[in-house]
Structure formats: C-alpha cells, structure tokens
Amino acid sequence: MNTLILRETTRVLFTLILVFSVATLLRGHDAPGGGFVGGLIASIACSLYVFVADPKDVRRLVRTDPLKTAAAGLALAIVSGLIGILSGGHPFLSGQWAEIGGVKLGTPLLFDFGVYLVVVGAVLTFVLEIKEPASVRPADSDK
C-alpha cells in the first residue's frame, strides 16, 4: 500500500480534498452539498492519510479521539435543533438566524457542521480500528 506515488500524491491531495470538503459543506444550504457529503469527502482525505502514514501519527494529527469528535458533532446537531425551541417555542430543528458582519449565519449551518463532524469522526474510527493492530488501541489501555 505504502508506495512512493501514493505518499507524494497524498501530500498534495490531502489539503485539496479538505478545502473542497469545506466548500461543499458551506454551499450546501441552497445547492447540492452539505454536512453529510462534505463529511464524506473530508473522510476520504483522512482515509488516504491513514493509508500512507502510521496510525499513531494520524492520532497525533487529529489530537482527539475520533469517536469523541463524532459525539461532539452529534451534540452540535442536537443543540442546533434545541435553539429554536429555547428561543420562543418554535418546533424542533426550526432555523434561527443572526447577522454577523454582513453574513447571515443560522442554526442549519450549525446542524450541517455537526453532521460533518459525525461523519468524519465515525469513518476515522472505522479506518483506524482496521489499520491498527489490536494491541495498541488506546481503548484497551484504559485499565
């Protein structure tokens, strides 16, 4: 798997794909795209990186436990749904908007970002579980 070509291409592609994934995330409000697709694209970048690098380096790069990233994403999505309820009894997941510096930001973006994190975190968890030998998984060393 770990060939020179793959390694050097990944170096370029990794950043490009990540930028593309964020662009997909942001355009998702009115056009095709959004958190789920953006998250999948980002997780392609991460998977590529896992294939060429040592899983330990990947863990160092992402810093947090990917499962906790996914949990944080789900929490963001739930919170974005609750904001509507708390700010005046709208139904669950209804959009609330605020204008900050000329840009309209709203809870749908927060929801999409949450989904993005869930997808990236979940895929990264799977890929790392497959790549790592069973003995070094951090979850096993929590005795």
Add this chain to the structure above:
Amino acid sequence: MSWLLAGAIVLPLACGVLGLSLRPQRAMQQWVSLVAGIGHLGIATALLVTVWTDGILVVQVGGWPAPFGITLVADHFSSAMVLITAIMGVATIVYALCDIDQRSLVKDFHPPLQALIGAVCGAFLTGDIFNLYVWFEVMLIASLALLISGGRKAQLDGAVRYAALSLVATTLLLSGIGLLYGMTGTLNMADLHLRVQQVENQGLLSVVAILFIVAFGIKAAVFPLFFWLPASYHTPKVAVSAIFAGLLTKVGVYSMIRVFTLIFTHDVGYTHGILLWTAGLTMVTGVLGAASHNELRRILSFHIISQIGYMVLGLALFTPLALVGAVFYILHHIIVKANLFFVAGAAERLSGSSDLKTLGGVYREQPLLAALFFVPAFSLAGLPPLSGFWAKLLVIKASLASQQYWIAAVALAVGLLTMYSMTKIWVNGFWKARPASTAKPAALSRLNRALLLGPIICLAAITLAIGLWPGPLYDLAERAGHELMAPSNYVEAVLGPSETAALGAGAEVVE
C-alpha cells in the same frame, strides 16, 4: 406538548453522546444511561397519555409544513410502541448493570444502546418514508456496534451475516422509496396515502409493494428471509440479545403494518394474500427450527420467527379485529420475548450452562427463577390466563371470522408445538437433576442477583397483569387497530383538514 415527540427521539441520542464523551469511565456511562432511560420512560408515558386523551399528535420538524418537511406523528400504535421501547430500555439497562459489569470485555455498551433506542423511537414516530429509511440505517449501525462488542469469533460471524442481509434490505427499501417517489412525487406517508390512489400504473405499484414486503420482511425475519436471525442472536451478551429479540424484528413488523395499511391498499387480495402465505410459512418453519435445537437462546431465536408469523397474519387478514390482534400481539410479545432471553441469561449465570444437555437442576437450586421462567414461556405458548392467550385468541378469532380456516389451524398447531418447545426447556433445563459434568458457578452477590432478577420479575408481572386484566391493553389495541384501518384521521392530522379536502377533490377531478 409537541416537545414530547422530539424528546422521545432526542433524549436517548443525547444520552448516547454524553456516554461517548464520558469514555472510558464506564461507571459514569451506566448511571447516565440509567437516568436517561427512566427519563425516557417518563416522556413515553406522557406521550401515550396525551395521545389517549387528545388524539393524534403531530409535529412539523423545523416548522416546514407537510408534505414538504419531515413530520413526526404519534398515533395510538406508535406511541404504544414508544412506551414499550422505553420499558425495554430501562429493563435492559438494569439487567446490564450485572450482565455487562466493569470487568466485562464489552467496552462501549451504553452509548450504542441509547442510540439504538433513539433510532427505534424515530422509526416509530416518523411520518416520512425516507426518514424511516434513515432511522433503519441508524438502527443498523447501532445494533452492529452492540453485536460485535466483545469481539468473539462467533459474534463477528453472526454480525457479518446480519450486516450483509440488512444492507440488502435497506438497499431494496431505498429502491422502493425511490420508485414510489418517482411515481407520486412525495415522501410524506399521509400524502402518499392520497397520491397512490391517483397513480395510473397500479401494476407498478404492486411491484413496489413487493419490494417493501421483501425489505421489511428481512428486517422482521419472515420466511424465507429469516436465516440471519438465528445465526446472530445467540452470540452477543444476553442484555444485547434480549433487547434485539424484543425490539428489532418488531420494528420491521411495525413498518410493514404502517405501510400496508396507509399506502399499499390498492390491491389487498394480491399483496395481503402474499403476506398471508408468508405468515403461515413463517410460523411453521420458525417453530420447527426451534424444535430441532438444544441451546436456550437458539431455541428462543427460532421462536421469535414463528411469533412474527402471528403478527404478520394479523396484518394479512386486514380486518379491524385482525389488526387489533396484531397490535396486541406485538405489545405482548416484546415483553415476553425479551424476558425469556433475560431468563436464559440468568439461568446461564446461576447454573453454569445454556445448553439443555448440560443444564439442569434449576428448579431445585433456583426455584424463583424457575417460577419466573414459567410466566413468559407459557405466555409465549398461549396458555390461559397469560397474555399470549389473549393475543392468540384475537388473531385466531379474526382468521376464523375471515373464513381462513387453514391458517387458523396452522396457528393452533404452531401454538401446540411452541408448548412442546417450552416443555422441553422446562423438563431438560429446569426439572432434571444437574448433570455431574457441569460445574456449579460461583454464587453471585446479593446485589447482582437482584439486578439480574429485578427486570425479569417486573416484566413477568407485566405479562401476568396483561393476562389477568387484558381490558386496558385491549382498549389501546382496539383504538390503534381502528386508526390503522381508517387512515383518514391520520392523514387529516398530518396534512390539515383543508389540504385533505382539496386533494380529495383533485382526485375526483382526475378520475
């Protein structure tokens, strides 16, 4: 009270998130899970009470009106299912306090369990067919995580089969939904009810209906699509297989009932005729499979299949009484079946085996457990005055009323064979003396014993209560059954009275 609907889905999911962020502190995860489970039970009870007094409860998520947004709908059937899910959730969490303790190899039990409960409630409450598909996917992911945790070889083997067949099911479901959307231009189930009547090509509609039968059939484990179930259900921890046995297949049956009362009623003779044959064959093959096995949880797994047949039978007959029977059957069965798995697990913990050849002496050593086994086991077989008797009575009476005598005969014979299976477990596992070769396991502490037996006692008490006072549950099932047979109330609640009238008028113009 509309927050109740979202709350029944969001609370377990939020608790799953909290559980994940508490990793790896398992004690904290347990307590969070227990508190959330009890909270969920409160929400579910309030939901059922609200629906009982005020009628169908509807929330348009995000404020987008139906049929464009996603609608959450709680009618009597779905809110009863949510309540029973919450009861199962609490029972499983308490049982798991002993079954999956701090030293267990199963690391993350509570977060995926909560996600599973949230997804199951989502599937029950959604009024949007694509959203139903999404909840099926969430359910699949969560159940897969539960199925493989522990990582034994047999578990992975069962999980692969489970995942493979589930993926086939969801792919078929997605294709069916896609075709339906192509024909009608809507995904809202109430709207679909109106629009399928205007579809010109009714033959194509029947094809799509078959796709749905197969997809939900795999999920519900009907004949001939059930073989993933006995391959996987006996492998994980008892707490896991108990909640699977209680809930997962019943989500398939629920969806089947929902879709085949609300959407596909254009050619009842054809679609429901297929369901009738399926129901008969499912009952027979399931019970025969059970008769040929000796391991407790395998026997019980096959009995899930044969019992699913009775529920599908209720749908297939498609009369008000039959649907009342199907709803009653599902509600009674979830409690009984999960309880039987709990008992099987407790017998294994207290007596050291779960194989009828090596198990023995339970009646002498654990008389309380033996008595507790008696209630769900003979309720499953349909012995009066336990809850299963009333469930079977309703379904069989409905088939006699529809003059389907052969299926009534099959149902009765299968009941008898179920009795044979339960007697086999009783005689071999509980009554006969302990074989000399089986070592007696170390006695459990008083607390652990209480944690194992507590949920079993509560569920057995519910079974007994339903058996002795079937009135309230019958009333609930009757309301649910009549709601299912007359979907106009559901449609009106979702779309609003003016929309329904306008569309109805439109339909007449088209004709």
